[in-house]
Amino acid sequence: MKIGIVGYGVYIPHYRIKVEEIARVWGKNPEAIKDGLLIEEKAVPGPDEDTITISVEAARYAVARAGIDPTEIGAIYVGSESHPYSVKPSATTVAEAIGATPALTAADYEFACKAGTAAIQTCMGLVGAKLVKYGVAIGADVSQGAPGDELEYTTAAGGAAYIIGAGDSLIANFEGFFSFTTDTPDFWRRDGQPYPRHGGRFTGKPAYFKHTISAAKGLMEKLGTTPKDYNYIVLHQPNGKFPIRAASELGFNMDQIKTGLLCPKIGNTYSGSSLIGFANVLDKAKPGEKILLVSFGSGAGSDAFSVVVDDSIDQKRNKAPLVSHFLNPCVYIDYAIYAKYKQKFKVATLP
Amino acid sequence: MRDVAVIGVGCTKFDELWDTALRQLIVDAGRKAIEDAGITGEEIDALYIGNMSAGRFVDQEHIASLISDYAGLAASFHTPATRVESACASGGVAFRQAVMAIASGLHDIVIAAGVEKMTDVLPSETTFTLATAADQEWETFFGATFPSLYAMMARRHMHDFGTTREQLAMVAVKNHKNGCKNPNAQFQKEITIQDVLESPIVADPLRLLDCSPITDGAAVTVLCSADIAKRYTDTPVYVVGSGHATDTIALHDRISLTTLYAAVFAARRAYQMAKIEPKDINVAEVHDCFTIAEILAIEDLGFVKKGEGGKATEEGLTAIGGKIPVNPSGGLKAAGHPVGATGIKQIVEIVYQLREEANGRQVKGAEIGLAHNVGGSGGSAVIHILKR
Amino acid sequence: MAAAARFWRKIPQRYNLIGTKCSACNKVYFPPRYICPVCRRAGKIEEFKLDGKGELVTYAVIYIAPRGFESQAPYIIGIVELDGGARVTTQIVDCDPKDVEIGMPVKAVFRKVNEDGESGVIYYGYKFTPMR
Incomplete structure (x- = not known):
């Protein structure tokens, strides 16, 4: 099923x-x-x-x-x-x-x-x-x-x-997921505080990069796939630069990255970030195409999903506004x- | 049904009366009215008091008893007293209750009064309370303010009939001019069209000088059966028509945004009772809570055709000396609008006009006058026609 | 402060424009009415969901805002005639006052309408935006 x-x-x-x-x-x-x-x-x-x-x-x-x-x-x-x-x-x-x-x-x-x-x-x-x-x-x-x-x-x-x-x-259907989770205090907001605090450069290598890359690698290992098998990769986008660097380190190229990369135009929508980028890919993808979705949450963890676009996409796509509408x-x-x-x-x- | 006459009237100054409490306002106005009528307290059969919201404005309910008490009637005579509420039409509706009480034969001499003390809470609380006359669940909940409801009527009137922003301003200019001649008016200052157009925006297209102010005040009338009126005065003024009507409380549910059908029906009933037509009216006090409201009023009352209220104002039809002078007192705009008192103050002004006592603002030879009092955005209206 | 029940019982209307319809005369009522003003006791009132599309009938731009709306001023308040017939008073949002006009098509959106102070219940409900 x-x-x-x-x-x-x-x-x-x-x-x-x-x-x-x-x-x-x-x-x-x-x-x-x-x-x-x-x-x-x-x-x-x-x-x-x-x-x-x-x-x-x-x-x-x-x-x-x-x-x-x-x-x-x-x-x-x-x-x-x-x-x-x-x-x-x-x-x-x-x-x-x-x-x-x-x-x-x-x-x-x-x-x-x-x-x-x-x-x-x-x-x-x-x-x-x-x-x-x-x-x-x-x-x-x-x-x-x-x-x-x-x-x-x-x-x-x-x-x-x-x-x-x-x-x-x-x-689209999920081929599988792989999550990578550790206790890493890179960014937090205590109860009652209006704004979060973050670890500055500590949010990069030990947090974002370690978790996204490990999750993506773990999933590809589990499924026996490689970057070449994917038409698109979508990562969490705390800024425009991090997802490009992480995807490049994983072996993806800009053609695979660019469709899901919306941060430069809308910023970091936090819990919405990778999921809006993913929606923009679904807005454009064809049946049979494969997408690697990798989220990241500070604290810290990443969920990586391998997704295959199905036939219903063409019939359902225009029943609601596309990302481009916004x-x-x-x-x-x-x-x-x-x-x-x-x-x-x-x-x-x-x- | 017995005929009814007004034999005495009295009014406080309308203003921000910082040193006067509600219970004193009504006593001040009442004393004047009773002295004007030449009656004694013992002769008063009942009190009807128009008041919108003493509960919110001064945290006091049960004000009918309070007023009977402080008028010196409760302890001595245990006079029946009833508070009447119909938002800004509370005064007019209280007057109608007094008329009905006498017409029915139940009472012979009755006080119809109105009072509102609006400056004992912060202005934000005052405006919130006024907005409770609108539908709290389906209008104000969504951010509508009272001025915005009339602004939406104004926008639609401008759209449908070509009424201009300047014509709206002319209502305020005229009423301020009249108010200068009314010693009880809150504003005794003439303004220009430019002043109105440059005043701060409240709810576009309406600006501050399109709006009636926040006012403290009280007004009192003494009514009696017409057959005994001459015992008390040589100049009784007869209540020949009384009409009262309701409409949906929410503006959005009305079949028209440019006609207040409550006013149309109340007017129709009053004209029928008086057996007269709009053209027979010599002077009118109308409910100009906002400038657009006077334009709607003169249309709804049949003084001009629907849509021509702005033009008629511009042409001076409603000025003193015009074909149908409207709001010689200065109206709500210049005389002030202590909401529960307004409907009674309108009657007071019409009585002065018909007794030819309106110094400096007298409409010459006025024999028949009309008072038009609206509740909320038009959810209720009450109209009285008086004749000398 | 208001009791939460006052808001809570109107959730179906405020979230989803659930009104009523008189099946005797087919007139749609929003907010719901419990007696049809046309048919009165001969009417049959049943639930009816409005689809949230409509047309702006009139509007005003509020500069002096009431309590709880201060931070939104200036904002547009309008009367919208919904497809189906009923009219509502509502804010028109995501729209510059100079771009709004009588007759423009609008649609319902889900927004925060007000709140019972900083610690009280948040009131959500419909507002309308220009159809884009």
């Missing part, structure tokens, strides 16, 4: 801020940042958007693309590191908003930027064991970067939802409006 994707949907907010604008505020050289991080601009949530609203929009598109009855969804997991509530699940609101309640199980996941792929794995298990017909896995974030922190250039908002099922009308047109805002939308200052209440 093939287990795979019966529907997917993405959502990226309407607003963008350019690296130049953030650099202007802090007196930094924008060209150095753009070169160093390979990023031009990032997606900013509107003042009324959060992880729940982004998850709902993405999940609604996923249901539309899947063409399923939402009451047949048996499980929903929302992966994020910016759930609006510390206690009270995002998943129940999403389940209600997509019409999947009440006969389903639901929970929120958190694993820095890879909670969404962890949710996919859970759904694969439930579907594979025939415990549910469909499971919804969402990765979404309105990520936070402290003003002035290097993170501020990349922390973005967006999300993707995947409906996992089995059978013949799959958009890339244009968008509205550029300045740092003041950005700070207002992100509620970085206290607004006066009327007397």
Whole structure:
């Protein structure tokens, strides 16, 4: 029995801020940042958007693309590191908003930027064991970067939802996955803190590169595949540079990398990052093509998936907006409006 | 059914009355009205008091008893008192209850009063409370404000009929001019069209000077059966028409965004009762909570055709000296809008006009006057026609 | 502070535009009505889901915002006529006030509408954006 994707949907907010604008505020050289991080601009949530609203929009598109009855969804997991509530699940609101309640199980996941792929794995298990017909896995974030922190250039908002099922009308199926997990404190946010802290250069080699590369290698070893077997590779994208370097070290070329690489235009959407890149590949891939998806979450771990595109892709693709729909047109805002939308200052209440 | 007359009126200054509490406002206005009528407290059969939201504005409910108490009536005479609420139309509806009580033969002399104390809470609380006249679950929940509801009506009126931004401003300019002649008015200052157009935007297309202000004030009328009116005054003013109507509370549920059908039906009922037509009205006080509201009012009352309210205002039809002078008191815009008191203050002004006591703003030879009082964005309306 | 139940009982309407329809006269009501104003007691009210597409009937741009909406000002409030007939008062978002016009097609999106202070329940619901 093939287990795979019966529907997917993405959502990226309407607003963008350019690296130049953030650099202007802090007196930094924008060209150095753009070169160093390979990023031009990032997606900013509107003042009324959060992880729940982004998850709902993405999940609604996923249901539309899947063409399923939402009451047949048996499980929903929302992966994020910016759930609006510390206690009270995002998943129940999403389940209600997509019409999947009440006969389903639901929970929120958190694993820095890879909670969404962890949710996919859970759904694969439930579907594979025939415990549910469909499971919804969402990765979404309105990520936070402290003003002035290097993170501020990349922390973005967006999300993707995947409906996992089995059978013949799959958009793509999973050949297998391999996860690589260690206790590595490269990036964290303590309870009650508004912004995360990170280990600077420690987030690179011992964290991102070690985990993504080990997971990808582990999976290819397990499946007996090589980079040549894949048409596309999609990695978690904390910036534009890391995924290119990791993919190159693994032996992939730019043709395989570029379709799934959206960070330069939308920033790091955290739990949404690799999953939005993956959606952009599905938007363009042909039946039979093979995709290597590798997430990364600080703390730290990577989930690598080998995915084969199925025949249903052509028939389902245009039933919901493609990723490109969210890339244009968008509205550029300045740092003041950005700070207002992100509620970085206290607004006066009327007397 | 017995005929009813107004034999006494009184009004406080409308203003931000920082040193005066609700219970004192109503006593100040009441004393004037009772002295004007020449009655004693013992003669008062009942009180009807229009008040929108003492509960939110001064944290006080049960104000009918409070007012009877502080008027010196409760302990001595145990006079029945009833609070009437219909948002900004509370005063007009209280007046109607008094009219019905006398017309029915149940009472002979009744007080119809209105009072609102709006400055004892912060302005944000005041505007929140005013917005409770709209649908809390389906309008204000989604961020609609009271000015925005009227702004949406204005936008649609401009779209459908070509009403201009300047014509809206002319309503405020006219009413400020009238208000200068009303010693009880909150604003005694003339403004220009430019002043209105340059005032801060509240809810585009409406600006600050399109909006009536936050006001403290009280107004009181003394009514009696027409057959005994001459015992008290040589100049009774008769209530010849009374109409009251409702509409959907939410603006979005109305069949029109440019007609307040509550006002249309209340007017129809009042005209029928009075056996007169719109053209017979010599002076009107209308509910100009926003400039657009006066334009809608003169259309809904049949003074001009639907869509021509802006043009009529521009042509001076509604100015003192025009064909149908509207809001000689300054209206809600310039005289102020203590919401529960407004409907009664309109009656007070019409009584002054019909008794020819409206110094400096008198509409010459006015014999029939009309008061048009609207609740919320048009969920209720009450109209009275008075004749000397 | 409001009790959460006040918001909670309206979740079907606010999340998914579940209204009612009178099967006697076919008129659609949103928010739901429990008696049909046309047929009154002769009417038959049943649940009806609106699809969230519609047209802007009128709008205003709010600069003086009420409590809880201060950080969004200026914002657009409008009345939208939904396909199916009912009208709603709603924010029009992701749209510059100078690009909004009467008659423009709009669609429902899921947004945060307000919250019960910093520690209270977050109120989600529909808003509308221009059809793109």
